[in-house]
Amino acid sequence: MKIALIAHDKKKPDMVQFAVAYESILRDHELYSTGTTGTRVMEATSLQIERFQSGPLGGDQQIGALVAKNEMDLVLFFRDPLAAQPHEPDITALIRLCDVYSIPLATNMATGEILVKGLARGDFEWRKIVNP
Numbered sequence: 001m002k003i004a005l006i007a008h009d010k011k012k013p014d015m016v017q018f019a020v021a022y023e024s025i026l027r028d029h030e031l032y033s034t035g036t037t038g039t040r041v042m043e044a045t046s047l048q049i050e051r052f053q054s055g056p057l058g059g060d061q062q063i064g065a066l067v068a069k070n071e072m073d074l075v076l077f078f079r080d081p082l083a084a085q086p087h088e089p090d091i092t093a094l095i096r097l098c099d100v101y102s103i104p105l106a107t108n109m110a111t112g113e114i115l116v117k118g119l120a121r122g123d124f125e126w127r128k129i130v131n132p
């Protein structure tokens, strides 16, 4: 499965903790991230991640482009709901595209845990039928 890891600055500690906790599951998948999130996760784990631009510089849009091509199976996007982001339109666009293409999306760590456990259990096998 292709999985995107994205976290706003205040949520990066959550994402690092999450990636450490679920490294054994995540390592079996193709991982993508926005720039700084990917750097933080790679520093804390042995995961290999293809990093795109930082979010404010277009990283969310690059991940959105993969969603639009049906080349992303799961988006873990730990958002900061308490801070205005300069690239809010890009964030909204990515979330919208996940809904357009029915791509599972977690916007916080609690949902992320449920999805990643589902991933390990095989709940995402339908994606292989949709996108062989």
Ligand SMILES: O=C(CO)COP(=O)(O)O
Pocket: 006, 007, 008, 009, 033, 034, 035, 036, 037, 038, 053, 054, 055, 056, 059, 060, 091
């Ligand atoms: O801003 C982001 C997502 O909207 C995240 O970008 P970084 O991972 O580069 O901090």
